[in-house]
Amino acid sequence: MKSIIVHPPKQPIRTEIRLAASKSECNRALIINALTGFQCALSNISEARDSQTMQRLLQSDDYTADVIDAGTTMRFLTAYFAVTNQKKRMTGTPRMCERPIGILVDALRILGADIEYEQNEGYPPLKLNGFTYSGTNELVMRGDVSSQYISALLLIAPELPDGLTIRLEGEVGSRPYIEMTLNQMAHFGIEYQADWQTNTLTIPPYKYQPQSYSIESDWSGASYWYSIVALATDAEVELLGLKKNSLQGDSAIAEIMRNLGVESVFTEGGVLLTKIPGAASIGWDFTNCPDLAQTIAVCCGLKDIKLSLTGIESLKIKETDRVLALQNELVKLGAELKEIEKDHLYEVSIIKNASLSELPSIHTYDDHRMAMAFAPAGMISPVRIEEPGVVVKSYPGFWKDLARITTLEEE
Ligand SMILES: O=C(O)C1=C[C@@H](OP(=O)(O)O)[C@@H](O)[C@H](O)C1
Numbered sequence: 001m002k003s004i005i006v007h008p009p010k011q012p013i014r015t016e017i018r019l020a021a022s023k024s025e026c027n028r029a030l031i032i033n034a035l036t037g038f039q040c041a042l043s044n045i046s047e048a049r050d051s052q053t054m055q056r057l058l059q060s061d062d063y064t065a066d067v068i069d070a071g072t073t074m075r076f077l078t079a080y081f082a083v084t085n086q087k088k089r090m091t092g093t094p095r096m097c098e099r100p101i102g103i104l105v106d107a108l109r110i111l112g113a114d115i116e117y118e119q120n121e122g123y124p125p126l127k128l129n130g131f132t133y134s135g136t137n138e139l140v141m142r143g144d145v146s147s148q149y150i151s152a153l154l155l156i157a158p159e160l161p162d163g164l165t166i167r168l169e170g171e172v173g174s175r176p177y178i179e180m181t182l183n184q185m186a187h188f189g190i191e192y193q194a195d196w197q198t199n200t201l202t203i204p205p206y207k208y209q210p211q212s213y214s215i216e217s218d219w220s221g222a223s224y225w226y227s228i229v230a231l232a233t234d235a236e237v238e239l240l241g242l243k244k245n246s247l248q249g250d251s252a253i254a255e256i257m258r259n260l261g262v263e264s265v266f267t268e269g270g271v272l273l274t275k276i277p278g279a280a281s282i283g284w285d286f287t288n289c290p291d292l293a294q295t296i297a298v299c300c301g302l303k304d305i306k307l308s309l310t311g312i313e314s315l316k317i318k319e320t321d322r323v324l325a326l327q328n329e330l331v332k333l334g335a336e337l338k339e340i341e342k343d344h345l346y347e348v349s350i351i352k353n354a355s356l357s358e359l360p361s362i363h364t365y366d367d368h369r370m371a372m373a374f375a376p377a378g379m380i381s382p383v384r385i386e387e388p389g390v391v392v393k394s395y396p397g398f399w400k401d402l403a404r405i406t407t408l409e410e411e
């Protein structure tokens, strides 16, 4: 399928959506399960391609592990294969080979991993040639590039003979993802220490205890439904499978969306979204929830809510340069994302007297979140989303779920 046109709904939206499981929680649980010798009973395993790829590669004896475009799969498996002394070649899509991994490789080398870069220093493809413990159990590393390097090391830390203490330098980004890692490790018996005053994390040597674990639905995926409710004229949606006390930092969507006109009420099965009046402008720091930035930028642009964004530097090294992608595509909807202070403060606002196409066509840059963040624009007027298949990375059932509330035209 080349593209999908999302048409505005003809009726008020009243629906229940059983959200897909979180790929982030799932990929952590899959690594821990592997470290117990596959003895845990995991339920609600994510259908996201990132998690399916993780599962397949953990079971495979092939030398080459191709993670496709899955960041966590690349980073977590690199640490897992290195420390469990498995000789592997790690690779992925051309974009994956442009996403930095040097900070993680440097840390693993200090611990005793023999790792070679096949092409460019600091980037996949990598060759993992084995592991001889160096005797070091303390690391100092940057915490301001990607939390995935830190989660990758934490997950394997109990396997090291002396455990591991990591001190993070710089402003720690995506901290809720690090806390998600630690919380999941605690579920399997690890008694960690996290001192967020000094950004020091300590993991004792320990054998993960096999346990059952049920993966929560995905709050990042929920954000697109919040945006749908914010933009539709009449909508009430219950999202099933979400918890109030979630491990996922993207549950911040409930708080952000109150400003954009969506109220969240927790129910027995999940959360009920209803419409309320929104604010005229908001400011948000996305350091802790970078994956929500695209959803909020598009929604504010369409609702004429002036948005100030900080903490979006890491968007440049994700599935695509998401800052650039947003800049290119928001103009098609009559809004713009401007850099106000270099690499720090950005603003989304509407372009006055913009001449718009009747059917804007949104390019998705091999990025699932570009497709899903722009699809809610169809609640107002038709929008074409190019390469809609990109959603498989995190939310394969997205279009099927969307078809329950409105007309989708495949091209
Ligand atoms: O650990 C995780 O599951 C993730 C961490 C975040 O990445 P960064 O730490 O690189 O921001 C997030 O953007 C990604 O989608 C998933």
Ligand SMILES: C=C(OP(=O)(O)O)C(=O)O
Pocket: 050, 069, 070, 071, 072, 073, 291, 318, 319, 369, 394
């Ligand atoms: C950044 C993302 O994923 P990853 O880094 O795991 O590829 C994402 O899902 O938005």
